Amino acid sequence: MTAAESGFTLWFTGLSGAGKSTLAHAVGDEIAAQGRRVEVLDGDEIRTNLSRGLGFSKADRDTNIRRIGYVARLLSRNGVVVISAAISPYREVRDEVRRSHEAPFVEVFLDCSLDELVRRDGKGLYAKALGGELPHFTGVSDPYEPPLYPDIHIHTDRQTPGDSRAAIIGWLEQRGLLDRTASVARRLYESR
Amino acid sequence: MTAAESGFTLWFTGLSGAGKSTLAHAVGDEIAAQGRRVEVLDGDEIRTNLSRGLGFSKADRDTNIRRIGYVARLLSRNGVVVISAAISPYREVRDEVRRSHEAPFVEVFLDCSLDELVRRDGKGLYAKALGGELPHFTGVSDPYEPPLYPDIHIHTDRQTPGDSRAAIIGWLEQRGLLDRTASVARRLYESR
Numbered sequence: 001m002t003a004a005e006s007g008f009t010l011w012f013t014g015l016s017g018a019g020k021s022t023l024a025h026a027v028g029d030e031i032a033a034q035g036r037r038v039e040v041l042d043g044d045e046i047r048t049n050l051s052r053g054l055g056f057s058k059a060d061r062d063t064n065i066r067r068i069g070y071v072a073r074l075l076s077r078n079g080v081v082v083i084s085a086a087i088s089p090y091r092e093v094r095d096e097v098r099r100s101h102e103a104p105f106v107e108v109f110l111d112c113s114l115d116e117l118v119r120r121d122g123k124g125l126y127a128k129a130l131g132g133e134l135p136h137f138t139g140v141s142d143p144y145e146p147p148l149y150p151d152i153h154i155h156t157d158r159q160t161p162g163d164s165r166a167a168i169i170g171w172l173e174q175r176g177l178l179d180r181t182a183s184v185a186r187r188l189y190e191s192r
Numbered sequence: 193m194t195a196a197e198s199g200f201t202l203w204f205t206g207l208s209g210a211g212k213s214t215l216a217h218a219v220g221d222e223i224a225a226q227g228r229r230v231e232v233l234d235g236d237e238i239r240t241n242l243s244r245g246l247g248f249s250k251a252d253r254d255t256n257i258r259r260i261g262y263v264a265r266l267l268s269r270n271g272v273v274v275i276s277a278a279i280s281p282y283r284e285v286r287d288e289v290r291r292s293h294e295a296p297f298v299e300v301f302l303d304c305s306l307d308e309l310v311r312r313d314g315k316g317l318y319a320k321a322l323g324g325e326l327p328h329f330t331g332v333s334d335p336y337e338p339p340l341y342p343d344i345h346i347h348t349d350r351q352t353p354g355d356s357r358a359a360i361i362g363w364l365e366q367r368g369l370l371d372r373t374a375s376v377a378r379r380l381y382e383s384r
Contacts, residue, residue: 037270049262050242052255063244070241071263078229080270 007037007076007103008177010083010168013094013147014110015139016125017117019156019164023110024085026165031172034182036081041068043086056136062093069097076103089138091145104177108168109150114139116157199229199268199295200369202275202360205286205339206302207331208317209309211348211356215302216277218357223364226374228273233260235278248328254285261289268295281330283337296369300360301342306331308349 010027012020024040032038047054050067054060065088072082088094098105117139118126129137136142147153152171154164172178202219204212216232224230239246242259246252257280264274280286290297309331310318321329328334339345344363346356364370 039266039270050259067242071266074231074263075266075270078231078267078270078272 005079006177007079007081008172009072009076009101009103009105010081010108010172011072011088011094011097011105012083012085012108012110013088013150014156015112015114015117015144016087016137017120017122018110018112019161020085020087020110023154023156023161023164023168024083026161027168028081028083030165030169031081031178034179036178037079038081038083039075041072041082041084041086043068046071046086056142058090062090065090065093065097069093069100072097073101073103076101076105087138087144089142089144091147094147104175106151106172106177107147108152108154109147110164111146111153111155112157197271198369199271199273200364201264201268201293201295201297202273202300202364203264203280203286203289203297204275204277204300204302205280205342206348207304207306207309207336208279208329209312209314210302210304211353212277212279212302215346215348215353215356215360216275218353219360220273220275222357222361223273223370226371228370229271230273230275231267233264233274233276233278235260238263238278248334250282254282257282257285257289261285261292264289265293265295268293268297279330279336281334281336283339286339296367298343298364298369299339300344300346301339302356303338303345303347304349 012024014020021042028038028040046068047064051064054064065086068084068086072084075082094107098107118130121127125134125137126140128134129140134141138144152168154167156164159167169178173180204216206212213234220230220232238260239256243256246256257278260276260278264276267274286299290299310322313319317326317329318332320326321332326333330336344360346359348356351359361370365372
C-alpha cells in the first residue's frame with residue numbers, strides 16, 4: 001500500500017487556545033492539496049453530533065474522546081487522513097484510542113505555556129477561569145495530563161503557525177505517511 | 193469520479209429479525225470483493241461505541257440514528273461504501289440523514305411480515321413482546337414507520353438471502369454506483 005492509499009490519524013492534544021483548530025485546518029489543507037482525503041474532527045462539532053448531553057466530568061470527557069476515537073478509527077482504516085482537534089486532557093483514554101487504531105496513530109502535543117495562554121486569552125476564558133467563574137476549565141480548574149512521549153511535540157508559544165505546520169508535514173513525510181514528492185512539487189509550484 | 197472512487201450509503205431499515213445484519217454483511221462482502229472500501233455499521237456496535245446510555249424512547253432512538261447518520265456521512269463522502277443495519281424506525285429522521293449526505297444515500301427497505309417474524313422468532317423476542325414483557329419493541333409495542341418511497345424494496349419473507357443480495361447489487365450496478373464489469377468478472381471466475 002502506498003502512502004497515497006494509507007490513512008492515519010493525527011491526534012492533537014493541548015489546552016484551549018493552544019492552536020489545535022487553526023493548525024488542524026492548516027495541516028489538513030496542505031494534505032488535501034496533495035490529493036489525499038482529509039477529515040478534521042473538531043471538538044465542538046463532535047460534541048454537537050455525537051455527544052450532545054455530555055458534560056465535562058472526567059467520565060463524560062472520556063466518553064466524548066472515545067467517540068471521536070471510534071470515528072477516527074473507522075475513517076483512518078479506510079484511507080482517510082484524520083485530524084482530531086479536541087483537548088483530550090486524559091492520558092489513559094488517549095492511549096486507549098491509540099491501541100484501538102488499525103491505521104497509524106500520531107499523537108501531536110500542542111504545548112503552550114499557561115502564561116502565554118493567559119496573555120492571549122482571545123475569548124477571555126482564562127481570566128474567568130482564574131477568577132473562579134469557570135469550573136471544569138482544563139488547565140486551570142480541571143486537569144490536563146500532557147503526553148509523556150508524544151510522537152510530535154510542538155511549542156506553539158515559540159513556533160509560528162507556519163513553522164508548526166511545516167514541522168508536522170516534515171515528520172509525516174519522513175515516516176513515509178505522506179508522499180514527499182507531492183509537497184516538494186507543490187512548494188516549487190508556489191515559489192514560481 | 194469513477195464508481196471505484198465514489199462512496200455511498202446503503203441505509204437498511206426494517207424490523208428486528210428481518211435480515212438487516214445478515215444481508216448487510218453479505219452485500220458488504222460482495223462489494224469488498226470488488227476492491228471497494230466497505231464499513232457495515234451495525235446497530236448494536238454503534239450503541240456500544242457512540243450511544244451507550246441512550247434508551248429506546250423516540251428521542252433516544254432518533255439521537256442514535258442521527259449519530260449513525262453522521263458517521264455514515266463522513267465515511268461515504270470519503271469514498272467508503274457504508275451499510276447501516278440499524279432498525280431506524282422513524283421516517284423523519286431517516287429523511288434527515290438522507291438530506292445531510294453529500295454522497296448518494298440509498299434507502300433499502302427490508303420488508304418482512306410480522307407473521308413471518310413471529311414464525312421465525314429465533315431469539316424468542318416477538319413472543320415476549322406480544323406477551324407484554326418487552327416494552328419499546330419495534331413493530332409490536334413501539335412504532336415502525338415503513339419508508340413511503342424506498343430506493344430498494346426487498347421482501348425478505350419471500351426472497352432468499354441470495355436473491356435479496358443480487359437485487360441490491362444489481363440496482364447499484366444499474367445506477368453506476370458499482371462497476372458492473374467487476375461483478376461479471378467475479379461471477380465468471382466463481383463459475384469456472
